[in-house]
Amino acid sequence: MGLDPLGIPRELARETVTFPAGEARAEAQFDLPPELRNRITRFQIVGESTAGSVSLAGDSLRRREIALIDGGGAAREGLELLAPTHYLQQALEPSADLIGGTLADILLADPDAIIMADVARVTETESDALLDWISDGGLLIRFAGPRLAASEEGRGVMDPLLPVRLRAGGRSVGGAMSWGEPKALQPFPESSPFHGLPLPGDVTVRAQVMAEPDPQLTENTIAALEDGTPLVTARRSGQGQVILFHVTANAEWSSLPLSGLFVQMMERLALATRPAAPEAADLEGTIWVAERRLDAFGALQEAGDLPGIPGARMADPVLAPDLPPGIYASGDRRLAVNAVAADRALVPATWPASVAVEGGEARAELPLQGPLLALALALLLVDILASLLLAGRLSRLRRGGAAVSVALALLLIVPQGLRAQETADTLALRASSEVVLGHVMTGDAQVDRVAAAGLKGLGDVLYRRTSVEPGAPMAVNLETDDLAVFSFLYWPVTPDQPAPTPNAYLKLNRFLHTGGMILFDTRDADVAGFGAASPAGRKLQALAAPLDVPPLEPIPEDHVLTRTFYLLQDFPGRYQGRGIWVEASAAGAEQAEGMPFRNLNDGVTPVVIGGNDWAAAWAVDDRGLPMFPVGRGFAGNGSARSPIASASIW
Structure with a gap:
């Protein structure tokens, strides 16, 4: 998982892990381009929403992006080994992503480090931009060479793009200074990023540019020759750093680029741009503040006002109330603390036989509103009777004991009536406060179930494709429900459904x-x-007879339903077999000038009659999948659906 360019979490890659039989560990390899690899923020087990299924990534996975600038230009064919950047590329390619180009283009890419090999001069504009980049945390590494040695950069006056002032004069053809015997390196000091690297005996220096003696020269020296002459110097600049190798990046002045030590030194500098897994010594004296906190469901939340954590605890973090899993920051560095460490083994928990182990299933709620209300009323009645008894008035009520019993029974029955009234009022309120599609109950459980599923499927599509946001469909009882809160009723006709009462009509x-x-x-x-060619058709005639239905006609080609959503020729549901009947158009309607339809008053027809089984066409199950096949022929055994046509009828 990682962030896209807009900062939205996205799935970057997915791999399937197969555990060999009897093994508790398995590995998965992700092969991603640098652009995606640098965006990784977490690894997560698909389908699991727990903190243990998430592994956060701080700065540990991001490959460093390093830019190379060659002051000598591209090497001629056959002379690649003499190019100033050849050995740099060989040393850095395994551990970093290398980019090239002009200095202006490179600064726009904002790399982690820029290496300039024998670059003597930059323009004033480029120098200002480079200094701003260094102050914001960039690492500038420079290598000497004939061009830098022949220039006046850093002579006398401190150059902000160099860590030390350089000495003028005393240069030879091969460099700024020559000896009778090449010089070897002395061990790296503890303050050096190269401390601990072994020194090969064959690494020698034949020429170099010399640093001007300065009180801070010893402090700025991170590598020196055996006679104490600075070989690599460094200086902090804002949040960044400037480093100078006083020799060339190729083998012209020394054998350093030919050795494995050169590769190790470059790797140390590349990692220094953003340490991945710092050791305890690197974290001493630092304070880490939680930026995001990982909750129990594996989601990152705001950390809140958690106290800062000393660096010594972050080297081997142990989860605690003040050190929850999450992302911690110190300056521009980020560390990830996970709920499950990489070296932690997960084993099944063993519980004593006396401990009852329960699952995470939630128990069904027990409605207590009615019983508690009845109990409260009963206690109130007892209190009233006790008060009457203490007042001496209960003797007259003994003769009316039967009346008291009836009153008590009525009181106990009241909550049920209240709940029924409350349910009816709640349904009416919901139907009047939002768009609700209703279907008339037929008494056939299967037909009513399909009708409800069809209205649900229609509502889902309306929500996705239009501005209409219908609520859950409702089953309508014509005898008891208030029809005034509905604007649309779907009435599936069955041969055996009972006719409504006169009050319902x-x-x-x-x-x-x-x-x-x-x-x-x-x-x-x-x-x-x-017509009456089917049992359902004959039943429809009987049901519609008491209704005040206007004259009907087959839907004309210029009816509003044919051009409400799209231009439609027919209105298929699950079947497509006959015409649709709507309110007849007014007599004498004429075609509007310049329009392909008549000048009709396109009001809503109060009645639409058809038989294409639209509810079954739209019916979806609990997973949102179609319940019935819709498509070719009258059998409906195809796979194509016609949602637009059906939506216009609905």
Whole structure:
């Protein structure tokens, strides 16, 4: 996992790990380009949301980006070994990403380090930009050479792009100074980044540029010859550093580039730009502050006001309340503290037989509102009776004991009625406060289930593709529910469903007169045409007879439904077998000038009748997958879906 250019966490790569039989360890290799590798912030087990399944990455995985600038230009063909940057490339390629180009382009790339091989002069603009980059934490490494030795850079006056002043004069053809015998190196001091590296006996120096004696020269020297002459000098500049090798980067002045010591020195400097896993000695005297904290679910949260952690504890961190897993910062360095260390072995927990081991399943909630309310009312009644008894008034109520018993029973029944009223009010409030699609209950459990699933699937698509955000669909009981809170009802017709009562028909007619819309679906377009040719068609005629339905006609080509969402020719559901009937157009409607349709009052038709089984076409299960095949032929056994056409009808 890592951040994209916009700072959004993204999955950068995924690998499958296979554990050999009987093994508790397995390895996975990720081969990523440098651009992606440098963005890695964590490794995570897919499908697990725990702190133990996450391994955070601080600065440990990022390869350093180092720029090489050759003051002598490109090497001629066949003379690559004489190029100032040849040995630098060989030494740094295994541990860093190398880039090239002009100094202006390189500064735009903001590398971790810039190496200038025998570059004598830079323009004033480039010098200012380079100094700003160093002050922000950049590492500038310079190598001497004939051009630097012949220039006046660093002579007399301190050059901000050099760690020390250079001595003028005394130069030979091969360098600034020559000896009768080449000089070897002396052991590196403890303050040097090269401390501890073994010194090969064959590394000698034949020529070099000399440093001007200075009170700070010894402090700035990180490598010297056996006679004490500085070989490598360094100086802090802001948050960055300037380092000068007083010899060339090729074998012209010394044998250092030909040795393994040169590779080790370059690796030390590359790692010094951003230490990966610092040792205890490197962390002494530092304070680390938590930037992000890893919670129990493996997500990074704001760290809050946690105290700073001394560097000695960060060398081998032990999790504690003041040292939770997360990302810690000290200056421009970042360290990751994980919930599970890399060397920690995970073994199954063993519990004593007396300890009950329970899973993480949540227990089902037990509703106590009703019983507690009934108990409170019962206690209130007991309190009233006790008060009457103490006041001497209970004797007159003994003759009315039956009445008291009835009153108590009524009190105990009240909570159930209250809950029923509360449920009805809650449903009505939800239906009136948001767009809710309703389906008329038919009494057939399977048909009602498909109708609800179809409205849910339609609502999901409306939410994704339009500005409509419908709530969960509701089953509508025509006898008890208030239809005024709905704007649309889907009515699947079954041959055996009971006819509504006269009171229900009054509510239905009021619903149609006030702008409501009913979609009747006989769901039989695969076997019957419109009319009484099927049991569902005959049932529809009986159900619609008491309704105040306007005159109907087959949907014309210029009806508003044919151009509401897209230009449509038909309206398939699960089946595509017959026409759709809507309210008839007004007589005498004429085609509008310059328009392909008539000048109609495109109001909402109160009734739409069809039989293409639209609910089954849209029905989805709990996983959001289609419940029924939709597509070719009348059998609906294909795989294609026609969501746009169905959406317009809905």
